Amino acid sequence: MAGGDELKLLGAFPSAYVTRVELALGFKGLSYEYVKEDLANKSELLLSSNPVHKKVPVLIHNGKPISESQVILEYIDEAFTGASLLTRDPYERAVARFWVAYIDDKLKVTIFWNGGVHYIMVPNDTRKDEGGEGGGVEADVRGGRALKDSSKGKPFFGGDTVGLVDITLGSLIAWMKATEVLTGAKIFDPAKTPLLAAWTERFAELDTTKKVLPDVAGYVEYVNKRRQTQAATAAVVASNS
């Protein structure tokens, strides 16, 4: 990064999309200022930087705002030198973008702010999976197509180093682990999905990941607090009616 570059990231807990951008900046070796947004009271800077969606993450590079996490990731890769998040080969780039879209489409971690707090994992979105083979991300990612074909036996989807697919999937690790704690479901089961489980451990152990990835306990606490608030509000509403 040139000496005069200024990078500002507008973010908020617990957005995995923000985590994604932080991972990309970290693996790219870029330093930046993290500006924490209060989503209940959005800053003038956020509203003017992302007037269409008014959402985090927004990356501001020398005063110019970029929104939408995947757009930001490609921008980071194209605007700065350093480790490449996408290879040069057009076909390999297409394969990586395919899996990024797949993860974004199928692996959703959604929190509804109204009417209760839920953590929702949709590893196999059957609505959109008509005619699919079932098994969703696990079957597809683990089942050899992505890991074997796209990483060709190498440690990461990006090959020997972390790439766009690793970052996109990796940004969800803390949420998935929190979901395991909260539901008792086993998402990373080495018996069922050994390659994916091994990849997860490998990715989680990287220095950048350790610095960036939110604490699982923090997510769990966050969800439990939201539940209590909702329950308390519901009780007040009930006693008033």
Next chain:
Amino acid sequence: MAGGDELKLLGAFPSAYVTRVELALGFKGLSYEYVKEDLANKSELLLSSNPVHKKVPVLIHNGKPISESQVILEYIDEAFTGASLLTRDPYERAVARFWVAYIDDKLKVTIFWNGGVHYIMVPNDTRKDEGGEGGGVEADVRGGRALKDSSKGKPFFGGDTVGLVDITLGSLIAWMKATEVLTGAKIFDPAKTPLLAAWTERFAELDTTKKVLPDVAGYVEYVNKRRQTQAATAAVVASNS
């Protein structure tokens, strides 16, 4: 394109996503073989080329398949010389990708195959537009942000020539016009959205667009036929019960 290159496009009427790829191939000056798929009886080639989604469009370049329309568009731009669909400047690329995602997210033309045929235009998806200013695509695209900021007074979103945003939005023109015919709604109202209406005419008049864009009457006929079939099926079911 090098002499030995073989390009095959697996497509089907009436997919606007297929139209999108045809527009990109056309503006890039590439020749290709169009392989028409019967979606009720998908070919072995489609199933093996896109095993995850089993959907058109699939572009097969020298035997290698690429799926997902936006992934295909970026691939076409990166793998072949000729007119650029994205500029070199990383920031302008990010702005274009932002609007592509916006159009994909907000401007949906969906046909439900079960329980009746509908053509659904969601120019302002309020579900996802929380806190937005309303007015959706028209307000945003026409309202100066995209056309003025991103095309800077030039004839196309891509500048002097057609780019990714033009192709993505342009692939929907025939569906939008068919929707006008079928519903009586005025989507391209020069009084309300003069810039967008002017862009539509400009884009529709290009040689490539004329060759590629499906006939509006064909879409209308298609929807009406599906309605009749559904009505007939419903009548048979009713008379049998």
